[in-house]
Amino acid sequence: MEVSWALLANAVIAGLLLGGFYAAMSVGISISFGMLDVVNIAHPAFIILGSYIAYIVNDRFGFDPIVVSVVVSPLFFLLGMVLYRIYYISFERRGQESLRGLAFFFGILFITEVALVLVFGVDYRMVSTRYGDVTWRAGEVDFPMRLVVPFLVSMVMVIGVQLFLTHTFFGRAVLAVAQDPLALRLMGVNPVRVKELAFALSIATAGVAGAFLIVIQPVQPAIGREFIGLVFAVCVLGGMGSIWGTLLGAFVLGLAESFTSTFFGPSWAPAVSFGLLLATLAFRPSGLLGR
Amino acid sequence: MLVVLSTLRRMLGALFIGLALAGAALAQQPLKIGFGMSLTGPLAGNGKAALIAMEIWRDDVNAKGGILGRRVEFVYYDDQTSPATVPSIYTKLLDVDKVDLVVSGYGTNVIAPAMPIMMQRNLTFMTLFGLNVNSKFNYDRYFQIMPAGPRPAIGWSQGFFDAAMGMNPKPKTIALVGADAEYPAMALEGAREHAKKTGLKIVYDKTYPPNTVDYSPIVRAIQATNPEVVFVASYPPDSAGMVRAANEVGLKTRMFGGGLVGPQFAALKTQLGPLLNGIVNYEFYVPDLGGRFPFLEQFLSKYQARAAKEGVDPLGFYLPPYAYAMMQVLEQAITATKGLDQAKLAEYIHKNTFDTYVGKVAFAKNGEWAAPRVMMTQYHGITGNDVEQFKKPGRLTVLSPKEYKTGDLKAPYHENKK
Numbered sequence: 001m002e003v004s005w006a007l008l009a010n011a012v013i014a015g016l017l018l019g020g021f022y023a024a025m026s027v028g029i030s031i032s033f034g035m036l037d038v039v040n041i042a043h044p045a046f047i048i049l050g051s052y053i054a055y056i057v058n059d060r061f062g063f064d065p066i067v068v069s070v071v072v073s074p075l076f077f078l079l080g081m082v083l084y085r086i087y088y089i090s091f092e093r094r095g096q097e098s099l100r101g102l103a104f105f106f107g108i109l110f111i112t113e114v115a116l117v118l119v120f121g122v123d124y125r126m127v128s129t130r131y132g133d134v135t136w137r138a139g140e141v142d143f144p145m146r147l148v149v150p151f152l153v154s155m156v157m158v159i160g161v162q163l164f165l166t167h168t169f170f171g172r173a174v175l176a177v178a179q180d181p182l183a184l185r186l187m188g189v190n191p192v193r194v195k196e197l198a199f200a201l202s203i204a205t206a207g208v209a210g211a212f213l214i215v216i217q218p219v220q221p222a223i224g225r226e227f228i229g230l231v232f233a234v235c236v237l238g239g240m241g242s243i244w245g246t247l248l249g250a251f252v253l254g255l256a257e258s259f260t261s262t263f264f265g266p267s268w269a270p271a272v273s274f275g276l277l278l279a280t281l282a283f284r285p286s287g288l289l290g291r
Numbered sequence: 292m293l294v295v296l297s298t299l300r301r302m303l304g305a306l307f308i309g310l311a312l313a314g315a316a317l318a319q320q321p322l323k324i325g326f327g328m329s330l331t332g333p334l335a336g337n338g339k340a341a342l343i344a345m346e347i348w349r350d351d352v353n354a355k356g357g358i359l360g361r362r363v364e365f366v367y368y369d370d371q372t373s374p375a376t377v378p379s380i381y382t383k384l385l386d387v388d389k390v391d392l393v394v395s396g397y398g399t400n401v402i403a404p405a406m407p408i409m410m411q412r413n414l415t416f417m418t419l420f421g422l423n424v425n426s427k428f429n430y431d432r433y434f435q436i437m438p439a440g441p442r443p444a445i446g447w448s449q450g451f452f453d454a455a456m457g458m459n460p461k462p463k464t465i466a467l468v469g470a471d472a473e474y475p476a477m478a479l480e481g482a483r484e485h486a487k488k489t490g491l492k493i494v495y496d497k498t499y500p501p502n503t504v505d506y507s508p509i510v511r512a513i514q515a516t517n518p519e520v521v522f523v524a525s526y527p528p529d530s531a532g533m534v535r536a537a538n539e540v541g542l543k544t545r546m547f548g549g550g551l552v553g554p555q556f557a558a559l560k561t562q563l564g565p566l567l568n569g570i571v572n573y574e575f576y577v578p579d580l581g582g583r584f585p586f587l588e589q590f591l592s593k594y595q596a597r598a599a600k601e602g603v604d605p606l607g608f609y610l611p612p613y614a615y616a617m618m619q620v621l622e623q624a625i626t627a628t629k630g631l632d633q634a635k636l637a638e639y640i641h642k643n644t645f646d647t648y649v650g651k652v653a654f655a656k657n658g659e660w661a662a663p664r665v666m667m668t669q670y671h672g673i674t675g676n677d678v679e680q681f682k683k684p685g686r687l688t689v690l691s692p693k694e695y696k697t698g699d700l701k702a703p704y705h706e707n708k709k
Binding site for chain 2: 003004007010011014017018021113114117120121122123124125126128133135137142144146147216217218220221222223226227257258259261262263265266267269270
């Protein structure tokens with residue numbers, strides 16, 4: 001294979017764009033798992049639910065799926081609140097969050113998948129957007145809008161979440177509950193309420209990530225399971241509870257995948273990506289930017 | 292003595308009456324056919340379409356009084372497109388549900404894991420769209436309804452390579468790419484053999500994980516090797532990914548396509564729309580040949596009415612006719628042999644030609660079609676994403692086989708994407 005600077009540049013761009021998408025998929029896990037210790041295995045199911053909602057509105061009314069996902073994100077927020085409340089009352093309050101809570105979220109994952117199958121059927125769905133088949137070229141470097149637009153919105157979302165967590169009272173309460181819920185309670189803040197709203201935020205980001213997914217590739221109800229490993233890997237690689245870490249971890253995995261696919265063979269990409277994860281954890285168990 | 296004879300006569304009479312009643316009871320028992328089918332998972336779209344076709348066959352047969360006077364019933368379970376579920380499904384069908392016959396689910400990945408059970412129990416096994424599954428098992432009661440021919444890995448891409456080598460000047464290089472899964476592995480094996488036979492130099496030969504999100508690095512890597520021909524063996528989501536990536540990267544090659552699963556059915560035809568133009572790919576039915584398969588038209592109108600209600604592939608050009616034909620073969624074999632003896636069924640199927648909705652079907656010694664009939668076609672003139680355009684002639688040129696050819700290949704791919 002002839003290795004040119006254009007091939008190298010395209011591999012970098014593709015890796016960064018893919019990483020941006022992975023970041024959007026994983027930022028919710030960074031909150032729920034990284035900060036709240038809630039092992040929400042069902043997170044990809046909410047991503048797929050977001051994809052289907054974006055699909056219905058796009059198919060019926062022609063609205064852009066990403067705009068739709070932002071508009072309906074409050075509904076995902078409310079859904080997240082309800083889900084956390086059930087989880088807290090059923091498991092966390094009784095100290096049974098570890099194994100039974102995990103089983104609860106597995107159940108949610110499969111119920112969501114089956115519900116989508118019953119409502120939408122099993123065929124693959126895609127959306128049509130004005131930019132979906134457009135590629136902007138800068139010389140020999142390609143910028144497919146199908147990936148660029150989700151990347152840009154993902155950056156806004158991830159940076160927005162980070163700024164929210166570090167620059168608002170509630171955001172700092174979320175960071176505090178991750179560190180010491182008892183201390184937070186002693187300061188007069190209800191940690192359960194904080195966790196509820198933080199979890200709801202994580203589900204809202206999943207809904208938006210779902211729109212990115214269906215813009216990028218076809219979606220069918222069972223496809224969420226393919227991303228369970230990836231979203232947790234990004235969260236752990238970046239460092240539990242660190243949004244910047246999640247972003248960095250997503251870029252690392254995206255670039256690893258892109259470079260391996262381009263220069264060594266795509267079948268090696270998962271091995272290289274997860275090899276990097278293992279290597280990072282071996283030398284830095286807290287992740288790239290974890291404490 | 293007279294008393295003994297009289298008693299004996301009464302006992303024999305009772306025995307005959309009992310046997311007759313038992314026979315009548317058996318005749319009233321349904322004929323249970325068991326199978327796994329992909330009703331969820333990546334290939335569920337096709338699996339559900341196949342199930343509808345099989346149910347249409349069942350209803351048609353029962354409307355005529357069943358088979359051997361017995362009403363046909365299906366017992367089936369969702370294999371979730373997962374090979375791991377298949378052995379337990381078929382064990383349950385045979386040992387718990389006590390089905391009379393079994394047929395396969397859809398696809399190489401779920402047919403192969405069922406083979407050891409079939410071989411262990413000496414069952415005749417009609418299978419639905421598995422590529423080259425029997426090449427390692429060599430089971431003499433295996434039958435495949437996909438028309439890939441006696442050497443399926445070769446027959447599958449024969450038309451593609453015939454079209455490629457028909458170009459002037461002949462191409463010299465080829466790139467091979469496919470998913471890390473059973474079907475693409477078989478298809479690529481056949482493509483490698485074709486490349487060797489035709490003297491094409493393989494400049495790229497790699498596979499990718501099926502859950503790949505972005506295919507543009509793969510297509511760029513292919514482009515960097517400047518192949519004149521690109522052969523792809525992929526499943527629906529990766530078919531969509533490769534086609535989109537080829538357009539985004541601006542892939543320049545003389546011929547592109549070959550073994551993409553997905554563009555045969557409505558979901559991807561409509562979703563990809565004009566992006567398909569110029570691609571050469573396999574199909575099993577095109578509307579341009581409608582007159583050649585009159586019974587198929589009847590079946591399709593029944594299928595399309597049901598598919599619309601169930602949210603499944605509304606065209607039904609790919610799997611459904613062959614799923615129906617598979618059951619027709621089984622029906623004719625049972626009727627001709629007047630029973631369910633597995634050895635007799637297998638022998639009959641091997642020795643005879645069957646009239647089905649997809650035409651005459653005969654099997655080779657290894658259970659594959661005696662002659663290949665995979666159509667290689669080129670998409671053209673697709674505009675927008677409307678499904679109705681695909682129901683009419685004019686969007687596909689059949690390049691091979693000769694008896695179905697409707698036009699010539701337009702090359703290069705990148706200049707014929709309209």
